[in-house]
Amino acid sequence: MGQLQKSIDKRNALIKATIDLVNNNGFHATSMSKIAKMANVSPATIYLYFDNKQDLLNKTYIEVKAIYTAYAFETYNTETTVELGFETIWKRIANFKLKDSKNALFLAQCDNTPIIDEQSRQLGIKHLQPLLDLWERGKKEGVIKPISNYLLYAYTINPLSFLMISQQRGALKLDKTHIQEAYTAAWNSIKA
Amino acid sequence: MGQLQKSIDKRNALIKATIDLVNNNGFHATSMSKIAKMANVSPATIYLYFDNKQDLLNKTYIEVKAIYTAYAFETYNTETTVELGFETIWKRIANFKLKDSKNALFLAQCDNTPIIDEQSRQLGIKHLQPLLDLWERGKKEGVIKPISNYLLYAYTINPLSFLMISQQRGALKLDKTHIQEAYTAAWNSIKA
């Protein structure tokens, strides 16, 4: 209740405007009034939906992170081999990062700067649990190297962020062959 | 004794203050007056050494990048096998990122946001040439997979940034074992 009268459209427009502006101009050039203008609302209206600028950023981050992980695990089924499960998830993530580059770029900016609250960041990490579970299983089964999940992440998922940003800057154009090469590199780096 | 010249100490203090503040508060919260205060000079003094805020950021980036690459290639000798050469460079970079984490963290923030001029960024990339040359040689000799240098970078060097940031946030503590595991993962991902 209380919240029921608020328009989800306006909230969405604000989130979308935030992502667009941060992606195009960076955080330092993203002001509340620009966000309001792009979302076609009054600056004051933002404060009906969010506590303040920090809150808007945090919630945007969490929302985008949720979209990201939902997409990542949509086709994943825990009832498969570790290798196949990993490939499934990895390729979904790769696809997301390279196709939904708006959201991916926003996440990359957040993950490498101290703009998002630690709390919100933790909230975002929780969503990755299925992948961590899979890795644990892989280690037990002797399929994946018995090393820290941070290392596994660093060598399989994180490279995709770098490739996405590079593509975004026009440094390279990734096709299916590249993706397959990347997958092979990722799997080689962590397989037992 | 050269007190009449612009003081290199002041310039250095400004660069250092910039790095510290960006690392701790992010770009968006790093103002010229805070930089001045931390460097113990007047705000106006900054403009004796740098054209404007953007210039200060660019020059800081280039300077830190130069320190980084100088360190990376200091012990490297082109007259070795590709594998040994790669290990030498990789371990220097790993050491830099994990020990000189201030500078490394600053570079990571710059590399993932649109704060640095494209021109300054290109200038920073040039310094990596010896590594790219080594990779080309490795591909010719059939020691390294014939894939894009972007992929090679994404799977060998870039993961170190992620690990450094994670360590910086207190998420993990990297010891010699981790480094060796990371190196193995890196090499496995790119060796032919």
Next chain:
Amino acid sequence: MGQLQKSIDKRNALIKATIDLVNNNGFHATSMSKIAKMANVSPATIYLYFDNKQDLLNKTYIEVKAIYTAYAFETYNTETTVELGFETIWKRIANFKLKDSKNALFLAQCDNTPIIDEQSRQLGIKHLQPLLDLWERGKKEGVIKPISNYLLYAYTINPLSFLMISQQRGALKLDKTHIQEAYTAAWNSIKA
């Protein structure tokens, strides 16, 4: 009752403050924050009504110029002899310059310095058209010397600015006799 709109009162207060400060301290000592203070608004509020300082000055100039010319031609009727028409306009202008000295002084400062955009200046000149038309008629009828309008202006209207400034500085006090003498001088200088 229209309190939701931008307040014309505030705009007027800003224009008035600008005139007062420029008159008393000159352009170079008229800052935005002083204007704000005198108009009893926040510095930021100025920017709701004007784009920037230049715009504020331009608009103030145009506004004052409009008041000036409206006054000048208020009693003028094109259906009279050239001489009578000229006397009518001239005396209105004289009256304005010597009675509404605040506005007149401001205009004099603007007209003699490069502070106002050329475009705004041109806009201000347009308002004088009825006088120029009258002069053209006078030349055709052989009542006024066939010389450039700039000369006519220089010898009839412009002297009033000098007299106004001199009076403002306390150098002299102009009474009705002076005005009549001035008018005679003006007319003698241009009559055919």
Next chain:
Amino acid sequence: MGQLQKSIDKRNALIKATIDLVNNNGFHATSMSKIAKMANVSPATIYLYFDNKQDLLNKTYIEVKAIYTAYAFETYNTETTVELGFETIWKRIANFKLKDSKNALFLAQCDNTPIIDEQSRQLGIKHLQPLLDLWERGKKEGVIKPISNYLLYAYTINPLSFLMISQQRGALKLDKTHIQEAYTAAWNSIKA
């Protein structure tokens, strides 16, 4: 003494730079460091020759005014008729204003704004004494109308400033014919 070691060249360069900058950019955009740069000296050096910015402006004004009046009266001989004397002076002034427009423009800006100290202004006026004396003689002889010197000045000399500024702005180009027309207008307006 004491002053003897100072370079008159530097002082002149500073005066010249001040005039140029004020003419081209206006007072509000003429800073001490720009003046120093244009005069090829250090900002600190200005303060060896002038007390402060105000003093520099005042002294520049007085100096230019002196040049102006020296030129105006150079060919004037008190032993002539009033009319001839007046014509001599007037034409010299006209020539100055239209040929040495740099200096004339600077004076015009000063005379219409409150930038120059009242004291310095008075000092500048004193130099005009020969003209005022001539006018007094003219009134006594019944050749010139018995009206205030301010009025005489307003209708004979001041119009030249207006014409000079207009020419400077490109609004008109004054040739010998215009000058003769202007002189006739001036004389007609004050002759008894």
Next chain:
DNA sequence: CATGAATGAGAGTTCATTCAT
């Protein structure tokens, strides 16, 4: 005599946020 380095104060402007409606 002359300097370049240095500065506190203040310039114009934008910001995140609030409030009356």
Next chain:
DNA sequence: CATGAATGAACTCTCATTCAT
């Protein structure tokens, strides 16, 4: 629920001036 107007605080940057050399 939503707004445009309004604002104090803070921003980047420049100023007139001083000082050690």
